[in-house]
Amino acid sequence: MINEYSFTKEKIMKDVILEQFGVSRRDAIKQLGALGLLTTTSASTQIEASVSSKANNAKIVIVGGGAGGICVAARLCRAIKNPNITIIEPNDKHIYQAGQTLVGGGIKKASQLVVDEESLIPSKAKWIQQSVKNLDPDIQKIELNNGEIVEYDYLVLSPGMQYDWGKIEGLAKDDIGKDGIHSIYTLEGSTKTWAMIQEFAKTGGNAYFSHPSTPIKCGGAPKKIMYLTDAYLRRQKARDKAVLTFCPASKSMFTVPEFDKAIYEQFHARDMKYNMGHDLVKVDKYKKEATFAYEVQRQGEWDDLLEEYEIIKEIEYITQPYDFLHVTPPMSAPDFLKSSKVIYNQGSSADLKMINADKYTLQHQSYKNIFALGDALGTPFCKTGGSVRKQAPVLVQNLLDVIDGKEPIAKFDGYTVCPIITGYGTVMLAEFDYTGRPTPIVPLDPTQERWIWWMLKVYMLEPIYFYGMMRGIM
Numbered sequence: 001m002i003n004e005y006s007f008t009k010e011k012i013m014k015d016v017i018l019e020q021f022g023v024s025r026r027d028a029i030k031q032l033g034a035l036g037l038l039t040t041t042s043a044s045t046q047i048e049a050s051v052s053s054k055a056n057n058a059k060i061v062i063v064g065g066g067a068g069g070i071c072v073a074a075r076l077c078r079a080i081k082n083p084n085i086t087i088i089e090p091n092d093k094h095i096y097q098a099g100q101t102l103v104g105g106g107i108k109k110a111s112q113l114v115v116d117e118e119s120l121i122p123s124k125a126k127w128i129q130q131s132v133k134n135l136d137p138d139i140q141k142i143e144l145n146n147g148e149i150v151e152y153d154y155l156v157l158s159p160g161m162q163y164d165w166g167k168i169e170g171l172a173k174d175d176i177g178k179d180g181i182h183s184i185y186t187l188e189g190s191t192k193t194w195a196m197i198q199e200f201a202k203t204g205g206n207a208y209f210s211h212p213s214t215p216i217k218c219g220g221a222p223k224k225i226m227y228l229t230d231a232y233l234r235r236q237k238a239r240d241k242a243v244l245t246f247c248p249a250s251k252s253m254f255t256v257p258e259f260d261k262a263i264y265e266q267f268h269a270r271d272m273k274y275n276m277g278h279d280l281v282k283v284d285k286y287k288k289e290a291t292f293a294y295e296v297q298r299q300g301e302w303d304d305l306l307e308e309y310e311i312i313k314e315i316e317y318i319t320q321p322y323d324f325l326h327v328t329p330p331m332s333a334p335d336f337l338k339s340s341k342v343i344y345n346q347g348s349s350a351d352l353k354m355i356n357a358d359k360y361t362l363q364h365q366s367y368k369n370i371f372a373l374g375d376a377l378g379t380p381f382c383k384t385g386g387s388v389r390k391q392a393p394v395l396v397q398n399l400l401d402v403i404d405g406k407e408p409i410a411k412f413d414g415y416t417v418c419p420i421i422t423g424y425g426t427v428m429l430a431e432f433d434y435t436g437r438p439t440p441i442v443p444l445d446p447t448q449e450r451w452i453w454w455m456l457k458v459y460m461l462e463p464i465y466f467y468g469m470m471r472g473i474m
């Protein structure tokens with residue numbers, strides 16, 4: 001392990017840590033003050049709802065016992081005196097997914113991220129350990145995998161996204177963790193990624209890091225694991241043996257221009273290469289070759305009417321040999337949603353196939369007794385646990401108001417947070433909202449890589465998640 005990571009004041013202030021990351025004690029004290037401000041501000045996500053007795057009689061069903069589902073269940077159980085809440089969640093283990101990048105970089109162990117689902121289910125809620133197979137919002141009924149039917153008055157959807165490994169030709173989930181193909185997007189995969197990075201430091205070679213064209217959980221994660229690979233190779237004095245190339249399907253590094261520019265600069269400073277607009281479409285695990293699709297534009301015929309040449313767009317393919325391939329799988333809404341009436345049903349783009357809820361109130365556009373949050377929500381970004389933390393109090397207030405016959409007026413502003421780990425000891429905290437501009441919660445230049453955000457990411461976010469968010473108090 002690179003370091004020992006459990007949060008105590010002594011550890012943060014220990015000179016050995018400060019020296020390791022090149023931070024003076026004076027700067028550390030200043031930055032920790034900012035961190036205090038951040039966590040205090042975080043607590044203000046609490047929205048006080050006035051709860052009428054109608055909520056006691058309402059049957060509320062929550063689909064998904066992940067970050068969003070548990071966060072909402074905990075808040076509802078606090079707000080309603082005698083709640084009638086059922087959580088439908090198939091897994092008996094709950095994973096703190098944001099920690100998987102840290103496992104991939106050798107900073108945490110996988111076991112530190114896993115707790116029994118039962119320990120997070122609020123005592124006043126009922127848990128059905130099944131998957132939803134079908135949802136019919138017209139008759140307010142859910143069919144489970146075991147054939148059981150569950151009825152609801154109000155429904156909260158937070159089933160996350162599914163990984164579509166098979167959309168990459170030649171690749172199946174079972175290939176992850178073998179023969180140089182790795183991914184931090186599964187817990188087991190993140191442990192194996194760390195083993196691979198250590199091995200790669202001995203052998204060197206070509207490493208590719210993919211980012212698909214679909215919306216993904218935590219848009220920064222594919223880059224974070226690349227930065228950590230770079231940093232580890234440097235520590236081992238093996239960086240010159242390796243070529244690291246980022247291959248995103250999109251043509252930009254980040255949706256927010258300020259962070260986009262900063263990331264390009266960080267890549268150049270580290271000699272990290274990139275092939276923009278390159279979508280991983282095929283893997284030949286036997287030959288260890290990855291094929292990427294990319295668009296080219298050619299000059300066509302002269303158009304007399306428009307007085308310009310026609311532009312012809314074509315897709316071409318390039319196949320590259322790899323020693324280490326980090327795959328971020330294409331993602332989509334879970335299948336039961338795809339076959340239901342609660343998703344947007346227009347266009348072909350994957351973000352148009354997510355839950356059709358109002359992006360501010362989180363209430364479904366057509367079914368007013370349905371609310372949604374988390375990764376399955378049809379918003380362009382907001383696929384982070386940090387967004388869920390801000391969505392949950394808005395959703396709970398609006399749901400309680402609707403039960404009480406009022407209009408939902410609380411609004412989610414699109415807050416998204418992505419702590420981009422740029423090395424061991426540095427993080428650029430990318431925070432933004434629906435305006436598409438940086439929205440730093442503390443008054444520090446958000447494009448700077450800072451030790452303080454490393455402390456937040458590595459030491460504080462996990463306790464905030466388990467002891468704050470999952471208990472409905474933060």
Ligand SMILES: Cc1cc2nc3c(=O)[nH]c(=O)nc-3n(C[C@H](O)[C@H](O)[C@H](O)COP(=O)(O)OP(=O)(O)OC[C@H]3O[C@@H](n4cnc5c(N)ncnc54)[C@H](O)[C@@H]3O)c2cc1C
Nearest residue numbers: 064066067068097098132159160218374375383384385386
């Ligand atoms: C590698 C990685 C790195 C990340 N890094 C960060 C980060 O640094 N910061 C950050 O804020 N966020 C990060 N995230 C994102 C964060 O974990 C998610 O945004 C968050 O978990 C979304 O919550 P959710 O409730 O929508 O989905 P989830 O937490 O995934 O929960 C969905 C739940 O629904 C259940 N479910 C699925 N289908 C069904 C069904 N048919 N019936 C019933 N239940 C079902 C699942 O079992 C699951 O428990 C990261 C995620 C990953 C994978």
